[in-house]
Amino acid sequence: MTIWNIFSILFCLAGGAFFLAGVVGMLRFPDAMSRLHALTKADNLGLGFIVVGLCLRSLVVPVIIKLLLIWLTVLLASSTACFLVGNYILQEAEEKPQEN
Amino acid sequence: MTDTLFDMTLCAALILAAWRVLHSSDHFQAVVLFITFGLILALAWVRLEAPDIAIAEAAVGASLAGVMLLDALRVMRSVGKEHEQEKRWTSVAKLPSFHLFFSFATVLILSVVLISAVTELSDAQGGLTDLVHAELEGSGTKHPVTAVLLNFRGYDTWIELGVLLLAVLGVLSIRECSNLHSLAPPVATTIVLENLVRGIMPLVLLVSGYLLWRGGFAPGGAFQAGVVLGAGCILLWMAGHRSLTMLHDATWRILLILGFLAFLALGSYSLLSTGVFLAYDRQYASIQIFLLESAATLSIGTTLAGLMLALQPLKKDLPR
Amino acid sequence: MTELDSFLLYALTAVILFALGLSSLLSRRHLLRKIMGLNIMSAGAFLLFISVAHRNGKVFADPVPQAMVITGIVVSISATGFALALARRIRKKTGLTSLDYREEPSPENHNRP
Numbered sequence: 001m002t003i004w005n006i007f008s009i010l011f012c013l014a015g016g017a018f019f020l021a022g023v024v025g026m027l028r029f030p031d032a033m034s035r036l037h038a039l040t041k042a043d044n045l046g047l048g049f050i051v052v053g054l055c056l057r058s059l060v061v062p063v064i065i066k067l068l069l070i071w072l073t074v075l076l077a078s079s080t081a082c083f084l085v086g087n088y089i090l091q092e093a094e095e096k097p098q099e100n
Numbered sequence: 101m102t103d104t105l106f107d108m109t110l111c112a113a114l115i116l117a118a119w120r121v122l123h124s125s126d127h128f129q130a131v132v133l134f135i136t137f138g139l140i141l142a143l144a145w146v147r148l149e150a151p152d153i154a155i156a157e158a159a160v161g162a163s164l165a166g167v168m169l170l171d172a173l174r175v176m177r178s179v180g181k182e183h184e185q186e187k188r189w190t191s192v193a194k195l196p197s198f199h200l201f202f203s204f205a206t207v208l209i210l211s212v213v214l215i216s217a218v219t220e221l222s223d224a225q226g227g228l229t230d231l232v233h234a235e236l237e238g239s240g241t242k243h244p245v246t247a248v249l250l251n252f253r254g255y256d257t258w259i260e261l262g263v264l265l266l267a268v269l270g271v272l273s274i275r276e277c278s279n280l281h282s283l284a285p286p287v288a289t290t291i292v293l294e295n296l297v298r299g300i301m302p303l304v305l306l307v308s309g310y311l312l313w314r315g316g317f318a319p320g321g322a323f324q325a326g327v328v329l330g331a332g333c334i335l336l337w338m339a340g341h342r343s344l345t346m347l348h349d350a351t352w353r354i355l356l357i358l359g360f361l362a363f364l365a366l367g368s369y370s371l372l373s374t375g376v377f378l379a380y381d382r383q384y385a386s387i388q389i390f391l392l393e394s395a396a397t398l399s400i401g402t403t404l405a406g407l408m409l410a411l412q413p414l415k416k417d418l419p420r
Numbered sequence: 421m422t423e424l425d426s427f428l429l430y431a432l433t434a435v436i437l438f439a440l441g442l443s444s445l446l447s448r449r450h451l452l453r454k455i456m457g458l459n460i461m462s463a464g465a466f467l468l469f470i471s472v473a474h475r476n477g478k479v480f481a482d483p484v485p486q487a488m489v490i491t492g493i494v495v496s497i498s499a500t501g502f503a504l505a506l507a508r509r510i511r512k513k514t515g516l517t518s519l520d521y522r523e524e525p526s527p528e529n530h531n532r533p
C-alpha cells in the first residue's frame with residue numbers, strides 16, 4: 001500500500017462524496033434552477049477529484065495528460081448543457097405568466 | 101469478495117433502472133432513465149472484460165438512442181387536458197384483464213424456461229478463443245475482436261452495413277425526402293452552443309480517427325469510430341451549424357453506400373480471382389482491413405446521423 | 421467457483437431484463453414504451469452472450485460473441501431509429517400515440533420548439 005495508492009483512494013472517495021452531495025441536492029432542492037446549480041457544480045468537482053485520484057494511480061505522463069483532457073472536455077460539455085437547461089427554464093418561466 | 105459485491109450492485113442497478121424505465125408514469129422520466137440504463141450497461145460490459153462493447157454501448161445507448169427518443173418524445177407529447185388523459189391511458193391497470201393475464205403468464209413461463217436453460221449452461225465448455233488466437237497472425241490485425249469482425253466474420257459485417265442502409269432508406273421513404281437538401285436548414289441556437297460545437301467538432305473527428313486507428317491493436321475499431329462520428333454530425337446539426345448543408349448532395353449519398361460497396365467490390369474481386377467470395381490474401385490482409393474499416397466508419401457515421409437528421413423538419417413542411 | 425458465480429449472476433440478470441422488456445412490449449400501450457422495452461430485451465440478450473463469452477475465455481474473453489454483440493448493438497439502434505420514424509408518422513397522420521382503436525386522437529403540440 002504505497003503512499004500514492006492511499007492518496008488516490010482518498011481522492012476517489014472525495015469525488016464520490018461530491019457526487020453523492022450533488023444527487024442529494026438534486027433530490028431535495030425546491031426548484032429547477034437550484035437543482036441544476038447543485039448538480040453541475042458538484043458533478044464537475046467530483047469528476048475532477050476522481051481524475052486526480054486516477055492520475056495518482058498511473059504515474060505515466062501520457063495517461064495523465066489524457067485524463068486531464070477528458071476532464072476539461074467534460075467540463076466544457078457539462079457547463080454548456082447547464083447553460084442550455086437554464087435558458088430553457090427561463091424561457092418557460094417567461095411563457096407561463098403570458099399564458100395565464 | 102468485493103468484486104462480487106460490486107457485480108451484485110451493478111446488476112441490481114440494471115434491474116432497477118429497467119423496472120423504472122418501463123413502469124414510471126412520466127414519459128420524459130422513462131427516457132432519461134433509459135439513457136442511465138445504457139450507461140450502467142456500459143459499466144457492466146467493462147466488468148465482463150468487453151471494452152469494445154463498452155465504448156460502443158456508451159456512444160450508442162447513451163447518446164444516439166437517447167437523442168432519438170427525446171426527439172420522438174417531443175413529437176408524441178400531448179399538451180394540457182390531453183396530458184391527463186394520456187397519463188391515465190398508459191397505466192397498465194386499464195387494460196382488459198385477459199390481455200394483462202395473458203402477457204404476464206407468457207412472461208412468467210418464458211422466464212422460468214430461460215432460467216432453467218441458463219443454469220444448465222454452467223458446465224464450462226470450449227469457446228472459440230484458442231481458434232481465433234491461432235489464426236491471428238495471418239489475419240491482418242493484432243486485436244482479436246477486429247480480426248473476427250473484419251476478417252473471419254467479414255460476411256456478417258457486410259450484411260450489417262446492408263441492414264443499416266435499409267434502415268436509412270426506410271426512414272427516408274417514410275419522410276418522403278431523398279437527400280440532404282430537402283431538409284430545412286438548421287436553426288441557429290445560442291452563442292454558447294455554437295462556439296462549443298465549433299471548438300469541439302475537430303476533437304470529435306480526432307477521437308473518431310483515433311478509435312479507428314486504435315482498432316488495429318487495442319479495443320476500438322470501425323463501429324466505435326463510426327458511432328462517434330455520427331453523434332458528432334448530429335450535434336453539429338442540432339447546434340445550428342450550417343456546414344452539413346454546404347456538402348454537395350451526392351457526397352451524402354456516396355458516403356451512405358460506401359461501406360456496403362467497399363465490401364461488395366472487394367468480395368467480387370476476390371471471387372473473380374480466387375473463386376471464394378471475400379477471401380483475404382495473407383500478404384495484403386492488413387491493407388484490405390484498413391480500407392474496409394475506413395469505408396465502414398464513414399458509412400456508419402453518415403447512416404446513424406441520417407437516421408436522426410432525416411426526421412428533422414423538411415423545407416416543404418415549414419409554415420410560410 | 422467465483423467465476424461460475426459471476427456467470428450465474430449476469431446470466432440471471434440478463435434473463436430478468438429480457439422478461440422485463442418482453443412484459444413492457446406486450447402490456448404497455450404507448451409506442452415509445454414498446455420501443456424501449458424492445459431495446460431492453462436486446463440488452464438482456466447481449467448480456468447473456470457476453471457472460472457466456474466471459475466464462476469461456478481463460479486469458480482473453482471469447483472474441484466471437486463480442487463481435488456478434490457489437491453487430492447486434494448497431495443493428496438494434498438502426499431498428500430503433502426506423503421504429504421511431506414509423507411511430508412519429510403514425511402520430512402525425514392519425515394523432516394516436518398507440519395502436520389501440522379505443523384511443524382518441526389528440527392534437528399535436530405546437531407550443532414547444
